[in-house]
Amino acid sequence: MARILICLVALAALALALALADPATQAKATQAKATQAKATPAPATTTPAPATTTPAPATTTSAPATAGATGRRVTPKKILMQGLPFATSHHMVLAKIGRELVARGHEVHFVRSSVDSDRVDTTGLNVHTLQLNSTKEHYAAHVLEIADDEPLEGALKILREKAAICERIAEEPKLLELMKTMDVALVDPAYLCSVIYSYAMNIPIRVDISPVNFYGTSSWVGVFCSCALLLLDDTGLIRPVPYSILTTHMITHTSPTMLDPFMSAPYEIPQPWATVPQMGTKFTPDMTFGQRLFNSISWAVQYWARHGFLEDLIHDLNERFRPGVKLYDSFQNASFVLFPTSPAFDFPRQLPPNCKMIGPILPEPAAFPFAQDPKLSDIVANAKNGIVLVSFGTLARLKPEQAQALADAVATLKQTVIWKYNGEAPRVGKNTILSKWIPQNDLLGHPNTKLFIAHGGANGILEAAYHGVPILGYPLFGDQWDNVARAVWRGMAISVDKDTATTESLVADLDLLLNNPTYQYNAKLVSSVIRDTPRTPVEQAADWIEYAIKYEGAHFLKMPSYSHPWYINQGWDVGCFWLALAATLVGGLLWTLRALFRCVVGLVSGDKRKRD
Structure with a gap:
């Protein structure tokens, strides 16, 4: 009984500690980090390979405030887009939204790399090309190896090519100066460099557009393998991991095991273990008990990796661009997060007010006959x-x-x-x-x-x-x-x-x-x-971007859960408190009954001895 009481007291102490945790303190810490002075990255001291940024002539000019398709009057802004290198489908989504914004009078600047496809329609956009040493053919050959090799082995090969791209931006002073003049950043969350630079260059408004679902390993075990292999060089020796290699790896290959299609965790989108499968599990919302248990483990692993392992690995380079601000916190600066999917197709789920499912961007009514064939x-x-x-x-x-x-x-x-x-x-x-x-x-x-x-x-x-x-x-x-x-x-x-x-x-x-x-x-x-929607997905995307412009970021739509730790958002502190209280009451009741039983037994034994 003594051991049981000790365990109950320990559980009660844990529940009390969680219950007394002050979320306001964490909120203040998050706010302080977000408002710290933002450091502008200096150009790299190493000599870069010959590279030039070649913007196309602008096709639009600034104009007085105009009414968009919804009748909302906004002043035309300078808008920056950065496409994930060698991700044509991502570029197509961003460019289509960009063309709609140009039609509404905005000035859109699209930053791409020299290895990207020329098939993307950038009509009306100011295109700036970051010159890389690699060729399209060489880059494509490395990408194709992912499908044939073991997942991590193939990923590491292409990551060596992608690693230099994030660093190359810091070596382009003209591009950095251009970013400083932007009013709005449209960020592809699959390209973490765009998240970092939108913050470092003090771009006032950021809207995240998640073009497609992200890559992921086939099980949560891949996270452990990824973390272990990222620490090893070709000789098997432990080495520091460059930020660009790490972030590109996590997004292009392992992210959905750690981030579901909507990147729920960074944006504090609810992820009930019973109905929202983690990416890479291959589950549907109709999960068995064993699948729900596996799903919860997958969530726990990605939480540990994101808040512990990843933050430690990227700390040095993150400090270079944004002193005192964690990568995870930076996701919470987004005004809106737009997802080009539909509840008619995707798994049903809860979404915060600043997260919008706008429908598929690229599909459109078919044209026939085919003009090109x-x-x-x-x-x-x-x-x-x-x-x-x-x-x-x-x-x-x-x-x-x-x-x-x-x-x-x-x-x-x-x-x-x-x-x-x-x-x-x-x-x-x-x-x-x-x-x-x-x-x-x-x-x-x-x-x-x-x-x-x-x-x-x-x-x-x-x-x-x-x-x-x-x-x-x-x-x-x-x-x-x-x-x-x-x-x-x-x-x-x-x-x-x-x-x-x-x-x-x-x-x-x-x-x-x-x-x-x-x-x-x-x-x-x-x-x-x-x-069955009154406005097309690309029109909805532009509408929400202009909404963010009109209301200077529309930060009033953000969930307060941004500033709370996970156990408060999940209600674990309250649940543990009531569980501990119930356990204490039951334990006290059992102790009382045991004491009464001993008392009664003692009295009966005493009476029997007296009679004898």
Whole structure:
């Protein structure tokens, strides 16, 4: 009994300590950090490789306050966008929003690198190109190794290429001076350099736009592996980790195990373990007890890594740009966080007032015939049994045996198969057409398209959802399993295991998707809900950006949970207090009953001795 009472007292003391923790103190600390003097990074002392920043001529000029599409009057501002290097889909999202802002009279400056694709439409934007030593071909070759190598091994190879990019910005005084003149920063949270520089250059208003879901390992164990390997050099010796390598690694490969698609943790978006799967788990909201337990462990690991391990590793370089401010705290300076997805497709969840799901940015009504490929227009129009579209994006690659199994499976179909293929082509059937390029959005939107076979990249998945096309998901790496899981949960897709899929299993999946009307019905329902909005996603994005401009950041929309520790936001301090109180009362009651029992037993024994 004594041991039980000691444990109860210890539990009560812990609960009391949590209950008495003053959140106001932490709020003041956070506010003090956010208002400290911000240091401007000096150019690096090392001699940089030959590089130039080449802004395109501005196509717009400042103008008096004008009314946007919503009638809101705002003064045109100078807006900065920084695209994640070699992430074409990210650039396409940002550029489309930028073009809408230019149409509303704003001056938009887009910073990209010399290894980025030229296919992004930057009409009307002032483009500034950061020259890098690497070529596009060399950079692309390293990216492709991620899919073939072990996850961490492949990531570390490309990270050595990406590491220099964040440092290169500090070596460009003209670019730094340009940033200082900006009124608004549109930040891609997948590119932490843009978060740091928007703060260091004192840009007054920041709006975060999360273009796509982020990459992640297949389980939370990958976080431990990532942390361990990041500390090792090629010889296996422990070494300091450069900030740029660390942050790029975490975002391009391991982040979703630590940050879900909405980067919930930095923005204090609720993450109930029972209904919000952590990225990389491949779970849906309908989790078993074991899955919920695994999900909670995944959350705990990412919390430790973010607040402990990561902050310690990036401390030195973070101090160089923003003395006294932690990386985690900097996320809370965003006025708005815009997510280009829809509750019709994504998992349901709670969102704070300054976090908005605006719908998919890139999908739009299809155009037909295809202006760039008249021959393809004829093929689609004359496909009597419909079209099956196959695309694995720009970077994803099937292994030769995987590609051949898929080619043999689609060869059995009566539909015409249009396959955007990169690399060495497999042997295909007479019904299959291989192409290096396809107008994917327009093909998905054509009424003849019956099925989309894809790797599960976020943009492709959202385009299929927008146009109501069922999906055979063939995830290969990164966030693709989780993207496909959402389509499966909505009843519009089947997911394939790349390691066990055979021609026979693929044929069975294709038959089910093409001949079971349930998949087509669910896909059309998702499409209908996504489209049922009075304003397009890009218009909504521009509306919220102008809202932030009009109300000088609209910081009144931020949740007070920003300044509270996790155990207060989760209610653990109160829960532990009541648990400890209940345990104390039960323990006291048991002690009292035990004492009464001993007293009664003593009295009975005494009476018996007297009688004897």
